[in-house]
Amino acid sequence: MKPVLLIDFGSTYTKLTAVDVESETLLGTAAAFTTIQTDINDGLTEGLKKLKAKIGPVDFAETYACSSAAGGLRMVTSGLVPELTGEAARLASLGAGAKVVGVYAFQLTEDDLEDIREAKPDIFLLVGGTDGGNTECILHNAKMLAQMKPEFPIVIAGNRTAARQCQRILDGCEVYVCPNVMPKFGVLNAEPTQKQIREIFLTRIIQAKGLSKATELLSDIMMPTPSAVLAAMKLLADGCEGESGIGELVAVDVGGATTDIYSIAEGMPDHMNTVYKGLPEPYAKRTVEGDIGMRYSIQGIVDAAGMDKICRLSGLTEERVTELVEDLKVNTDKVPNGDDDLEKLDFALASGAVAEAVARHAGTISETYTMLGQTFVQEGKNLTKVKQIVVTGGSLIHTRQTEKIAAHALYDPAHPESLRPKEAGVWVDRTYILAAMGLLSLHYPQTALRIIKKELEYYGHSE
Amino acid sequence: MEQRKKVLVIGVIGADVHAVGNKILYHAFTEAGFEVINLGVMVAQEEYIAAAIESNADAIVVSSLYGQGELDCRGLREKCDEAGLKGIPLVVGGNIVIGKQKFEDVERRFKDMGFDRAFPPGTAPETTIEALRELLHMDGETA
Numbered sequence: 001m002k003p004v005l006l007i008d009f010g011s012t013y014t015k016l017t018a019v020d021v022e023s024e025t026l027l028g029t030a031a032a033f034t035t036i037q038t039d040i041n042d043g044l045t046e047g048l049k050k051l052k053a054k055i056g057p058v059d060f061a062e063t064y065a066c067s068s069a070a071g072g073l074r075m076v077t078s079g080l081v082p083e084l085t086g087e088a089a090r091l092a093s094l095g096a097g098a099k100v101v102g103v104y105a106f107q108l109t110e111d112d113l114e115d116i117r118e119a120k121p122d123i124f125l126l127v128g129g130t131d132g133g134n135t136e137c138i139l140h141n142a143k144m145l146a147q148m149k150p151e152f153p154i155v156i157a158g159n160r161t162a163a164r165q166c167q168r169i170l171d172g173c174e175v176y177v178c179p180n181v182m183p184k185f186g187v188l189n190a191e192p193t194q195k196q197i198r199e200i201f202l203t204r205i206i207q208a209k210g211l212s213k214a215t216e217l218l219s220d221i222m223m224p225t226p227s228a229v230l231a232a233m234k235l236l237a238d239g240c241e242g243e244s245g246i247g248e249l250v251a252v253d254v255g256g257a258t259t260d261i262y263s264i265a266e267g268m269p270d271h272m273n274t275v276y277k278g279l280p281e282p283y284a285k286r287t288v289e290g291d292i293g294m295r296y297s298i299q300g301i302v303d304a305a306g307m308d309k310i311c312r313l314s315g316l317t318e319e320r321v322t323e324l325v326e327d328l329k330v331n332t333d334k335v336p337n338g339d340d341d342l343e344k345l346d347f348a349l350a351s352g353a354v355a356e357a358v359a360r361h362a363g364t365i366s367e368t369y370t371m372l373g374q375t376f377v378q379e380g381k382n383l384t385k386v387k388q389i390v391v392t393g394g395s396l397i398h399t400r401q402t403e404k405i406a407a408h409a410l411y412d413p414a415h416p417e418s419l420r421p422k423e424a425g426v427w428v429d430r431t432y433i434l435a436a437m438g439l440l441s442l443h444y445p446q447t448a449l450r451i452i453k454k455e456l457e458y459y460g461h462s463e
Numbered sequence: 464m465e466q467r468k469k470v471l472v473i474g475v476i477g478a479d480v481h482a483v484g485n486k487i488l489y490h491a492f493t494e495a496g497f498e499v500i501n502l503g504v505m506v507a508q509e510e511y512i513a514a515a516i517e518s519n520a521d522a523i524v525v526s527s528l529y530g531q532g533e534l535d536c537r538g539l540r541e542k543c544d545e546a547g548l549k550g551i552p553l554v555v556g557g558n559i560v561i562g563k564q565k566f567e568d569v570e571r572r573f574k575d576m577g578f579d580r581a582f583p584p585g586t587a588p589e590t591t592i593e594a595l596r597e598l599l600h601m602d603g604e605t606a
């Protein structure tokens with residue numbers, strides 16, 4: 001037996017997962033409540049006590065952790081053209097597991113600096129210009145940032161011609177230079193920057209957020225939780241040496257405040273008569289909807305889905321829905337717990353959240369009529385051929401109707417322009433192990449993949 | 464230090480799907496030593512501009528084959544000015560208008576729209592490259 005402990009420091013729970021990498025089994029999981037007030041280390045001690053009560057005394061050979069505690073990894077980005085390097089910077093940050101709290105394009109203004117200061121980012125990502133392209137904007141923005149004497153580290157990943165000059169302008173600040181996130185027009189190169197972001201997260205942010213005591217326990221890895229989930233999803237889709245994956249997939253994680261969507265898929269047009277427009281998106285893509293969540297962002301779901309739809313899906317009257325929604329906005333930790341109406345409402349909310357968040361993540365197709373006839377223009381990823389949907393996140397795994405909720409991620413004939421999966425099998429992460437397996441996969445990919453396949457519950461195809 | 468190649472943004476404007484000439488031009492320009500950003504077919508004015516800003520392009524080369532070039536090209540110069548691409552050379556070619564019209568008239572109309580050069584149907588890639596070299600003051604250089 002070689003037990004390994006995986007920790008996920010969340011903002012409300014510290015979740016612990018113990019696995020035996022020799023027998024490739026899950027030993028057990030436990031969670032301890034933490035709040036902004038409580039010391040994060042107390043949560044860990046408490047969680048360990050619970051875990052050991054379940055699985056007996058163990059000496060962990062290795063310990064790895066991820067964290068989304070204390071607001072997660074907050075990032076602000078600035079690029080040049082919004083649809084190009086602006087979008088590349090945003091996608092790169094999301095893929096690194098960040099919570100993007102500000103996105104800027106073109107030249108930063110004095111007012112922007114005020115907002116940036118208020119946003120209190122953990123890291124600023126400064127990009128703009130393809131290699132050999134525009135230098136004016138990124139140099140201007142470096143000067144503006146220098147002027148505000150930033151306390152946050154800045155990652156420069158723009159036009160390589162200007163990188164060193166930006167570094168000199170920002171002399172005295174904590175600066176890292178990475179290869180351009182968009183070295184050529186339409187080419188994304190986010191990995192080196194994402195790696196740098198995770199390194200900064202490890203060294204700097206953990207200290208700032210009171211995790212340093214806990215980290216004495218850790219073997220080495222510490223990454224943002226979404227980045228661990230993304231690693232698990234990539235592993236599950238692609239497989240690894242000695243263990244095959246399940247193919248292209250979409251994963252949904254509906255939380256209390258936000259909804260994360262992941263897609264591991266190429267997503268390029270599947271017809272000769274379809275032209276792709278815009279920035280090609282990453283194979284492993286993550287998006288976060290900050291206005292879609294089951295409690296803190298409950299109003300966002302109602303706004304996006306529409307009151308009619310929530311009433312129809314829940315079978316409740318508009319008055320009742322409004323009443324319950326208002327209550328949940330205040331009592332954010334309320335769970336159905338057998339309450340029939342609340343259960344129905346949560347079903348409707350979760351369905352609405354999934355439909356909206358996946359629609360925003362997926363690409364779109366539009367027809368144009370030319371004198372010749374129809375032609376199609378695709379923007380973003382085409383996920384219609386994706387055959388697997390993975391469901392994680394508290395709000396979905398605790399309900400009994402998980403597959404029905406997940407079906408709302410699928411193609412909707414009423415919205416043919418939205419390129420969501422046509423039909424798919426549903427996998428449910430009931431034991432909430434994905435982040436932990438993402439961490440484990442960095443050293444034990446085969447083991448992690450086998451445990452995921454064993455632990456995820458599979459429901460047949462939905463259409 | 465290696466000299467920066469001249470950067471061209473090329474593409475077929477509007478709802479035009481004629482893809483063959485665009486591919487030929489891409490290869491011919493690249494062969495001639497330009498750095499070419501090819502936006503392909505069905506390119507909106509905004510796409511040329513966005514690509515030209517990021518890449519600090521030296522010129523935008525617009526193709527139009529299906530006859531609606533005049534409509535599609537209208538306003539491009541003004542949008543470039545607006546976007547901070549003041550004075551960027553704009554050239555256009557292909558079959559830029561419908562049917563047989565006197566090319567001097569066509570050329571004048573495109574120049575009035577702010578294009579630096581407009582080319583008649585059947586202009587060979589070599590002629591196009593020559594004209595671009597001249598326009599970008601590249602005498603003697605290999606782009």
Ligand code: B12
Pocket residue numbers: 370371372478479480481482483484485487488524525526527528529530531554555556557558559560561562582584585586587588591
């Ligand atoms: C093949 C073809 C099609 C195919 C295109 C397939 C594809 N995806 O590429 C299809 C069947 C889809 C098609 C459709 C249409 N087509 Co068509 N098509 C042709 C055809 C026969 C050949 C085009 C071609 O590939 N030529 C070979 C390449 C190498 O040449 P090129 O495209 O002209 O490009 C060269 C030059 O123009 C020049 N050039 C191009 N851009 C620029 C830019 C600059 C700055 C410069 C200097 C030079 C330059 O350099 C290029 C390389 O040498 C031409 C007729 C012809 N013989 O040219 C008609 C033609 C272009 N089509 C025409 C028309 C009207 C149409 C349609 C509107 C209706 C129709 N009749 O079918 C639709 C439009 C669809 C749309 N939305 O775009 C007309 C255009 C008339 C006009 N402009 O006055 C043409 C000229 C036929 C004709 N004589 O009527 N077409």
